[in-house]
Amino acid sequence: MRLSSRGRYGLQAACELALQHGMGPVSARVISERRNVPPAYLEQLLRKMRLAGVVVSVRGPGGGYLLARQPEQISLGDIVRAVEGPIALLECLEPSFAPDECDNMFDCVARAVWKRLGKELEGMLDEITLKELSEDRLDICLCRPTRGRG
Amino acid sequence: MRLSSRGRYGLQAACELALQHGMGPVSARVISERRNVPPAYLEQLLRKMRLAGVVVSVRGPGGGYLLARQPEQISLGDIVRAVEGPIALLECLEPSFAPDECDNMFDCVARAVWKRLGKELEGMLDEITLKELSEDRLDICLCRPTRGRG
DNA sequence: TTTTTTTCCGACTAAACCAGACAGAAAAGG
DNA sequence: CCTTTTCTGTCTGGTTTAGTCGGAAAAAAA
Numbered sequence: 001m002r003l004s005s006r007g008r009y010g011l012q013a014a015c016e017l018a019l020q021h022g023m024g025p026v027s028a029r030v031i032s033e034r035r036n037v038p039p040a041y042l043e044q045l046l047r048k049m050r051l052a053g054v055v056v057s058v059r060g061p062g063g064g065y066l067l068a069r070q071p072e073q074i075s076l077g078d079i080v081r082a083v084e085g086p087i088a089l090l091e092c093l094e095p096s097f098a099p100d101e102c103d104n105m106f107d108c109v110a111r112a113v114w115k116r117l118g119k120e121l122e123g124m125l126d127e128i129t130l131k132e133l134s135e136d137r138l139d140i141c142l143c144r145p146t147r148g149r150g
Numbered sequence: 151m152r153l154s155s156r157g158r159y160g161l162q163a164a165c166e167l168a169l170q171h172g173m174g175p176v177s178a179r180v181i182s183e184r185r186n187v188p189p190a191y192l193e194q195l196l197r198k199m200r201l202a203g204v205v206v207s208v209r210g211p212g213g214g215y216l217l218a219r220q221p222e223q224i225s226l227g228d229i230v231r232a233v234e235g236p237i238a239l240l241e242c243l244e245p246s247f248a249p250d251e252c253d254n255m256f257d258c259v260a261r262a263v264w265k266r267l268g269k270e271l272e273g274m275l276d277e278i279t280l281k282e283l284s285e286d287r288l289d290i291c292l293c294r295p296t297r298g299r300g
Numbered sequence: 301t302t303t304t305t306t307t308c309c310g311a312c313t314a315a316a317c318c319a320g321a322c323a324g325a326a327a328a329g330g
Numbered sequence: 331c332c333t334t335t336t337c338t339g340t341c342t343g344g345t346t347t348a349g350t351c352g353g354a355a356a357a358a359a360a
Binding site for chain 4: 025027028029043046047050057058059060061062063064065
């Protein structure tokens with residue numbers, strides 16, 4: 001149950017873009033050097049983030065990538081979903097899952113648990129913004145009370 | 151960020167053992183048939199669970215596996231840790247991780263987030279017992295308030 | 301004592317997934 | 331033009347997953 005390097009790299013890149021927000025595009029090469037991410041791999045991730053609508057790109061000299069919205073309007077969940085796909089602990093909990101693909105979906109005792117836990121995790125990720133992450137003010141969001149859970 | 155089939159199978163097996171608790175050992179073959187888990191694979195998982203001290207085994211005819219403690223004294227976290235290893239979203243957050251294996255561990259912005267989230271996840275898993283899972287009374291534990299988080 | 305039933309153990313394998321590299325096409329600016 | 335950048339698809343080596351398989355060891359039953 002581990003976050004892959006896509007998620008880590010993606011978050012690093014997004015964090016860099018958040019820091020440079022409002023100061024023009026940042027090229028993949030620059031991000032790659034500053035965050036120590038393999039350049040060719042990073043381009044793949046930035047492509048995913050663009051297709052997910054979380055960054056926009058500018059081609060040609062002086063081009064690069066920018067956040068598609070303000071840093072406070074992009075959550076960690078947005079980034080993770082962009083590069084890693086849907087946040088779900090079980091395949092049968094993904095939105096695209098067809099119920100007939102699993103024969104014993106409804107008498108699966110643990111399903112309810114994983115569903116709840118996945119939502120809880122996703123909720124936490126969606127509560128933390130890129131602004132908070134990049135400004136290293138994580139204490140703010142980590143102390144914010146959870147939404148009701150009963 | 152997905153639970154592997156080890157975790158699912160392990161939980162199914164543990165749940166079956168919880169249901170049969172107090173009624174003697176249950177063989178791997180029986181569990182495999184009742185829970186629809188590949189028998190040879192299940193044995194591997196039961197071995198891990200035994201080494202982790204969460205089940206005990208009895209050899210020979212009439213033998214099988216039993217829970218090492220009462221169902222209400224075994225958490226889902228115990229099972230998941232037994233079959234999947236430490237619950238950590240990043241490798242560098244595992245207990246066995248040596249700090250010198252990572253060059254930029256301390257200026258890694260997202261580390262604090264993943265640490266917190268992993269602990270939160272583990273905490274939830276440790277609050278749910280096999281008794282609750284097997285009796286399908288998940289509503290009890292899922293409504294239990296979270297421990298303080300600030 | 302032999303057979304049967306079970307766990308125990310290590311090794312093996314096919315398929316999937318991960319973490320990238322690579323070659324080139326397409327924009328855009330100078 | 332030429333350079334700089336993104337864009338796109340493809341390829342690959344390594345690791346992990348999800349198992350299988352063959353047999354050893356223990357214990358009960360015959």
